[in-house]
Amino acid sequence: MPSAGGAATPPGDIVVRLEHVxxxxxxxxxxxxxxLQVRRGETKVLLGESGAGKSVLMKLVLGLLRPDRGRVWVFDQEVSAMKEQALYDLRRKIGMTFQESALFDSLSVRDNVAYRLEEDGVLTPEAMDERVRTCLSFVNLDAVMDKMPAELSGGMRHRVSIARALATSPEIMLYDSPTGGLDPETATTIMDLIIKLRDCNHVTALLATHRLQDGYLLATHAWDDxxxxxxxxxxGARHTSFLLLRQGRAIFDGSAAELRRDADPYVREFLS
Ligand SMILES: Nc1ncnc2c1ncn2[C@@H]1O[C@H](COP(=O)(O)OP(=O)(O)OP(=O)(O)O)[C@@H](O)[C@H]1O
Ligand SMILES: [Mg+2]
Known part of the structure; x- marks a missing residue:
């Protein structure tokens, strides 16, 4: 839909949109x-082998990278054309969990989760503590508030990184390989949290993974309060869709049911 400047603008229920990037x-x-398009409240699962371009795509959504061609939109803003200050404001609405958790090793769990709140300087110390406590209790980690990241297991670190991303109550979450390197039980705990955020908080999300089972879990489960x-x-299927990247090209975009039926040989091989 062209606007006055001739630029395309996404309709209201599309929260994230890439156009010919x-x-x-x-x-x-x-x-x-x-x-690609991600609707409000939907989780788009980015599938693809290592090096397919999943993390790069997420960094484009955050405006950490800019496309050579094409456009990236978040809400009604063209990220690919925004100045740094405007991007800074937009990123407050986006929580990202990086591959390998990327916690600050020299800061306690509390200070990791409070990091962006302290940067903003809006909340009183009491309100900030309350917010940190709420985010940590969401991931069932209230007890480790005063620990250092090195004292935690890999799964706990991932959960702290989700709590940190939640601190500013983002409308969009970007989960980069959230179950990478975790045992199946811990991976399920993390995926449950992601389903809870989708179904209780109606968070719009992109989730990068090469684990198909994580995607199917999202498509077949809903949070039960x-x-x-x-x-x-x-x-769960209504709020989950899939994009399969192969060496930087999107070779499938659709629902779990469509993915299962797709006849493309590479898709078949990826699913097997
Ligand atoms: N800053 C960079 N400079 C040069 N090449 C890069 C950069 N970032 C990523 N790449 C390349 O882009 C390609 C896609 O990388 P990306 O990190 O998006 O893969 P991925 O799908 O996230 O893989 P994985 O599943 O291993 O995390 C890779 O070939 C990678 O080497
Ligand atoms: Mg990656």
Missing amino acids: VLSFGGGPVLDDVS ATQTARWAAE
Whole structure:
């Protein structure tokens, strides 16, 4: 839909949108004509082998990288054309958990979670403590507030990084390989949290993974408040879609059911 300046603007229920994005780092394109849309409250699962371009795509959404061609929109703002100050403001609405957690090792769990709140300087110390406590209790880690990251297990570090990303109550979450390197049980705990954020907080999200089972879990489960667990429910499918990247090209975009039916040989191989 063209606006006055001739630029396309996304409709209101599309929160994240890439339009024909191309990005190279000198060599061949790392993302090659990628378009995608994420609706409000939806989780888009980015699938693809190592090096397919999943993390790069997320960094484009945050405005940490800019495309050579094409456009990136978040809400009604064109991230790919924004100045640093405007990006800074926009990033307050986006929580990102990086691959490898990326906690600050020299800061306590509390100070890691409070980091962006302290940067903002808006909350009183009491209100900040309350917020940190709320975020840590969301990930069931209230007890480790005063510990250092080195004292935590890998799964706990991931959960702290989710708590840190939640501190500013973001409307969008970017989860980069949130279950990478975790045992199956801990991975399930993390995926349950992601389902809870989707279904209780209606967070719009991108989730990068090469684990198909994480995507299917999202598509087949919904948060059940009564039991405080993620349970099998068809409605998960309504809020989850998939994009499969192959060497920077989006070769599939659709629902879990469509993914299962897709006849493309690479898609079949990826699913097997
Ligand atoms: N800053 C950079 N400079 C040069 N090349 C880069 C840079 N960042 C990423 N790349 C390259 O872009 C390609 C895609 O990288 P990306 O990190 O997005 O992969 P990925 O899909 O996240 O993989 P993984 O599953 O291993 O995390 C890779 O070939 C990588 O080497
Ligand atoms: Mg990656």
